[in-house]
Amino acid sequence: MDNVLVAEQIDRTYRIGKTSLNVLNKVSLNVAAGEMLAIMGQSGSGKSTLLHVLGGLDRPKSGTVSFRGQNVYSMPARKLAQFRAENVGYVFQSFHLLPELDIVENVALPAMSIQPAREAKIRARELLEEVGLGERIGHRPQELSGGEQQRVAIARALINEPDIIFADEPTGNLDSTTGEKVLNYLFQLLGTRRHTLVLVTHSQEVASRCSRELFLKDGVLVQ
Numbered sequence: 001m002d003n004v005l006v007a008e009q010i011d012r013t014y015r016i017g018k019t020s021l022n023v024l025n026k027v028s029l030n031v032a033a034g035e036m037l038a039i040m041g042q043s044g045s046g047k048s049t050l051l052h053v054l055g056g057l058d059r060p061k062s063g064t065v066s067f068r069g070q071n072v073y074s075m076p077a078r079k080l081a082q083f084r085a086e087n088v089g090y091v092f093q094s095f096h097l098l099p100e101l102d103i104v105e106n107v108a109l110p111a112m113s114i115q116p117a118r119e120a121k122i123r124a125r126e127l128l129e130e131v132g133l134g135e136r137i138g139h140r141p142q143e144l145s146g147g148e149q150q151r152v153a154i155a156r157a158l159i160n161e162p163d164i165i166f167a168d169e170p171t172g173n174l175d176s177t178t179g180e181k182v183l184n185y186l187f188q189l190l191g192t193r194r195h196t197l198v199l200v201t202h203s204q205e206v207a208s209r210c211s212r213e214l215f216l217k218d219g220v221l222v223q
């Protein structure tokens, strides 16, 4: 099978004073190209930690994470940052948009180091149209509703046509109707491009829209 992401024997421990909290315990996982994987689990079970480790944002204590055969944590920090920018998209619960930039600039930003600014902004406008925000071009994030801001974040995650998207509770800050609308855009955009998705959620309804569900319990992934 064509795996985009392979994680092997991931351990992640947090140190709190003299004690240590073992959040991930030898977690291994393969994610196939085009797959949409939901990771569920109780609050505090380590879902965000796992997503950050899988997404190249948080080095584990031990174990490896590879994207298309490249071991991400063996790269020097600058190379890893560039690799993430080119190959990975992120959508967070709290949007993480930059308030001083308008929405076109927010979406274009990850592409600025890869292509000329003018082209990045043209592409950003097209993506904003695709998420139904063509009328809001020129606005800043704080002038938009939560659902609209998350649609901007989805457009931003897709600007570099990444191999894989990581979404951490993308509808966690939205009411259910708005959340559903945002998910419709996300799945529609991912479906047409065959991007791979790893999504963390509390919601069984959200998880059931994915092609596979796993649960994180006591530091390990179970079916």
Ligand SMILES: Nc1ncnc2c1ncn2[C@@H]1O[C@H](COP(=O)(O)OP(=O)(O)OP(=O)(O)O)[C@@H](O)[C@H]1O
Pocket: 014, 015, 016, 021, 023, 041, 042, 043, 044, 045, 046, 047, 048, 049, 050
């Ligand atoms: N930086 C940190 N330092 C110490 N402990 C941490 C840190 N980040 C997370 N933890 C702890 O690790 C455990 C897992 O946290 P994590 O945020 O990954 O869980 P989660 O399943 O995503 O939770 P939720 O569903 O509530 O968002 C929790 O007990 C949390 O308190």
